Amino acid sequence: MSDVSSDVRDLANREYQYGFVTDLETDLAPRGLSEDVIRLISAKKNEPDWLLEWRLRSYRHWLTLEEPRWPNIRYGPIDYQDIIYYAAPKPKAELASLDEVDPELRAMFDKLGISLAEQERLSGVAVDAIVDSVSVATTFKEKLAEAGVIFCSFSEAVQNHPDLVRTYLGSVVPYKDNIHATLNSAVFSDGSFCYIPKGVRCPMELSTYFRINAADTGQFERTLIVAEEGSYVSYLEGCTAPMRDKNQLHAAVVELVALEGAQIKYSTVQNWYPGDADGRGGIFNFVTKRGKCAGANSQISWPQVETGSAITWKYPSVILQGDGSVGEFYSVALTANHQQADTGTKMIHIGKNTRSTILSKGISAGHGQNTYRGLVKVLRSAEGARNHTQCDSLLLGSDCGAHTFPYVEVKNPTAQVEHEASTSKIGEDQLFYCRQRGIPEEDAVSMIVNGFCREVFKELPMEFAVEAQRLLSVSLEGTVG
Amino acid sequence: MLRIENLHAKIGDNEVLRGVSLELKAGEVHAVMGPNGSGKSTLAHVLAGREGYDVTGRVLYEGQDLFALSPEDRAVAGVFLAFQYPVEIPGVGNLYFLRTALNFVRRQRGLDELDAMDFLTLAEERMKLVEMDRSFMNRSVNEGFSGGEKKRNEIFQMAILEPKLAILDETDSGLDIDALQAVAHGVNALRSKDRAMLVITHYQRLLDYIVPDRVHVLANGRIVQSGDKDLALELEKHGYAGLEQHAASDRSTPVGATP
Numbered sequence A: 001m002s003d004v005s006s007d008v009r010d011l012a013n014r015e016y017q018y019g020f021v022t023d024l025e026t027d028l029a030p031r032g033l034s035e036d037v038i039r040l041i042s043a044k045k046n047e048p049d050w051l052l053e054w055r056l057r058s059y060r061h062w063l064t065l066e067e068p069r070w071p072n073i074r075y076g077p078i079d080y081q082d083i084i085y086y087a088a089p090k091p092k093a094e095l096a097s098l099d100e101v102d103p104e105l106r107a108m109f110d111k112l113g114i115s116l117a118e119q120e121r122l123s124g125v126a127v128d129a130i131v132d133s134v135s136v137a138t139t140f141k142e143k144l145a146e147a148g149v150i151f152c153s154f155s156e157a158v159q160n161h162p163d164l165v166r167t168y169l170g171s172v173v174p175y176k177d178n179i180h181a182t183l184n185s186a187v188f189s190d191g192s193f194c195y196i197p198k199g200v201r202c203p204m205e206l207s208t209y210f211r212i213n214a215a216d217t218g219q220f221e222r223t224l225i226v227a228e229e230g231s232y233v234s235y236l237e238g239c240t241a242p243m244r245d246k247n248q249l250h251a252a253v254v255e256l257v258a259l260e261g262a263q264i265k266y267s268t269v270q271n272w273y274p275g276d277a278d279g280r281g282g283i284f285n286f287v288t289k290r291g292k293c294a295g296a297n298s299q300i301s302w303p304q305v306e307t308g309s310a311i312t313w314k315y316p317s318v319i320l321q322g323d324g325s326v327g328e329f330y331s332v333a334l335t336a337n338h339q340q341a342d343t344g345t346k347m348i349h350i351g352k353n354t355r356s357t358i359l360s361k362g363i364s365a366g367h368g369q370n371t372y373r374g375l376v377k378v379l380r381s382a383e384g385a386r387n388h389t390q391c392d393s394l395l396l397g398s399d400c401g402a403h404t405f406p407y408v409e410v411k412n413p414t415a416q417v418e419h420e421a422s423t424s425k426i427g428e429d430q431l432f433y434c435r436q437r438g439i440p441e442e443d444a445v446s447m448i449v450n451g452f453c454r455e456v457f458k459e460l461p462m463e464f465a466v467e468a469q470r471l472l473s474v475s476l477e478g479t480v481g
Numbered sequence B: 001m002l003r004i005e006n007l008h009a010k011i012g013d014n015e016v017l018r019g020v021s022l023e024l025k026a027g028e029v030h031a032v033m034g035p036n037g038s039g040k041s042t043l044a045h046v047l048a049g050r051e052g053y054d055v056t057g058r059v060l061y062e063g064q065d066l067f068a069l070s071p072e073d074r075a076v077a078g079v080f081l082a083f084q085y086p087v088e089i090p091g092v093g094n095l096y097f098l099r100t101a102l103n104f105v106r107r108q109r110g111l112d113e114l115d116a117m118d119f120l121t122l123a124e125e126r127m128k129l130v131e132m133d134r135s136f137m138n139r140s141v142n143e144g145f146s147g148g149e150k151k152r153n154e155i156f157q158m159a160i161l162e163p164k165l166a167i168l169d170e171t172d173s174g175l176d177i178d179a180l181q182a183v184a185h186g187v188n189a190l191r192s193k194d195r196a197m198l199v200i201t202h203y204q205r206l207l208d209y210i211v212p213d214r215v216h217v218l219a220n221g222r223i224v225q226s227g228d229k230d231l232a233l234e235l236e237k238h239g240y241a242g243l244e245q246h247a248a249s250d251r252s253t254p255v256g257a258t259p
Helices: A006-012 A035-044 A049-062 A103-111 A141-146 A154-160 A162-168 A179-187 A428-436 A441-457 A462-471 B040-048 B071-076 B094-108 B116-130 B147-161 B177-189 B230-238 B241-248
Strands: A026-028 A087-089 A125-131 A134-138 A150-153 A190-196 A205-211 A221-227 A232-240 A247-250 A253-258 A263-270 A282-293 A299-306 A311-314 A317-320 A326-335 A340-349 A355-365 A369-378 A386-396 A401-410 A416-425 B002-011 B014-024 B029-033 B054-061 B079-082 B089-093 B165-169 B196-201 B214-219 B222-227
Touching: A035 A049, A035 A179, A049 A179, A125 A150, A125 A190, A134 A150, A141 A150, A150 A154, A154 A162, A154 A190, A154 A221, A162 A190, A162 A221, A179 A253, A179 A282, A190 A205, A190 A232, A221 A232, A221 A263, A253 A263, A253 A299, A263 A282, A282 A299, A282 A326, A299 A340, A299 A441, A317 A326, A317 A355, A326 A340, A326 A369, A326 A441, A340 A355, A355 A369, A355 A401, A355 A441, A369 A386, A386 A401, A386 A441, A401 A416, A428 A441, A428 B071, A428 B089, A441 B089, A441 B094, B002 B040, B014 B040, B014 B222, B029 B040, B029 B230, B040 B079, B040 B165, B040 B196, B071 B079, B071 B094, B079 B147, B089 B094, B094 B116, B094 B147, B116 B147, B116 B177, B147 B177, B214 B230, B222 B230
Parallel strands: A125 A205, A190 A221, A205 A232, A221 A253, A232 A263, A247 A282, A253 A282, A263 A299, A282 A311, A282 A317, A299 A326, A311 A340, A317 A340, A326 A355, A340 A369, A355 A386, A369 A401, A386 A416, B029 B196, B029 B214, B079 B165, B165 B196
Antiparallel strands: A026 A087, A125 A134, A150 A190, B002 B014, B002 B054, B214 B222
């Protein structure tokens, strides 16, 4: 097989489309991290004492922690005192309705292809738009309220639904979970909150769009979704950031709680700025995402497409506590240029007859390093648990790498755990075959890569599947398969 | 339509083609026969634009220099290769693949693209030519296809893309008699006065079904003999051994098998 061809190289070096900066008047906290900064964030949000105490407990614990060395990623030390922990676009005035959103902000979201005007949303997706540290707009709130669904910024939820927040905050990801989650618990500034009442099928897709705009800031948001008995919700997350030479830290926490018979699908298309072709700049995406299938026969799915960030470190996981509950993880992770990803999942089987599926597709190009790391843990109590894991890696070129670290711990002899893995290189044979039929090389590469990812794209909501394919620089003419 | 003049091709230090000359006119079907390692597949690959060969000599296709064109431009110009080993492309639907290819070619030729419905109509009509089952239209390209299905699929693709010059590389290998007849029937249906075909084969039996206008024997990278269809029968009787001796007299270095 000969060297990587020029068009494969172009795909690996693809341009980042969302690298612009919007000139917004921004309210900033002083640089650095201290109890004072945490008190300041809490005061700005007018938080109750219990929440401030929780933040401070987290901060004091964080001071005792060191960054883990086990991930298969390389980066220099992070200067936590050089980060701005709170940045909020200044509102021009109190908003009475969405129509009054700052035109600059609205224009920024239009440029990102996200409309904040409800009447323009044909697809019926409700959006919570988060810029830097705060939520700037949430659409379709009234319509969702009619169905009893609460969908608002985290800050609003603290004010308006404090009991729900207090019950579930930290119930899936405790503040001591890991260093990045602990930092988030101390300084989180906003995020989305969603509550689906008993028996309600959420009438539209919910989504959060994260945008980092200000320089030198970190984004630390929290998302909490609670699905009551027999309810259903599909949730989407998207993200972009400007191109900058310095790395920016994004350390988010997502907690999902599914009660008896509830279903949550949480889809992510992650497109943070990945850094330039030489590996300068880009987002450090250190994210803790976990769901708890608390009730019997509940279900949590994590489809994700990870194409951005200089470094991705995340393991969307499911605690399968309820009997007969189901956890799913479907992932496409692309690392090009000098991007690094160490991503995978944990499936913790506690309840009887719990089932989990893991499907991971890693694509490495340029100097990209792509690691799958997964844990399947079957506790003694998990009679009849089943897992199926499939990890496939595709290499484009000869300077990139694919790594797989599957961990399996089984304490119940009735469990069935299957693992399949493959690594392939995009073949000169495949490219030549496509070109001989008249398909130019770059389109052939896209086609082959998309074919490789198809099983995962199938799990995404339609709108996201299209976005995901486009992200992988594809001309599949707008349809899946 | 196709004029090959003194074509040499090397992979590394191994000279596989050592001066092939051939002329193929529109409407003609020529067979190229030869033993394993004689350079048959290399000839097919070089004509289709496969990279990795060091090529000298000249190939004129409809008066233009074929080597100046990329593989995809050759496809647009009407060159089609039916592969000896069709490649699997997991996750890419067979029909989707072919429609994408056809529309790229049509756009380059200044024609309108076919929409999904029109394409489906065309595909259903053409798949009858090779008695292909509808069910594997929506399976991934060649994935899990049997040897026979892969070869039918190649001829089906040819029927859709309607090339001017079709090169069939060992299309008969690995086929049982039913599949061989179906494939040959498809090929014969596509013979026309505007289309030339180069049929590359090891065995004579394919030529019972696809009767060529001319037969060339390739040995050690050269055409050592040309004749009409009876030459194939003669070869069947005496084998390639005699020919190799014939070619060996002017051989300078030993020639290894093509990879």
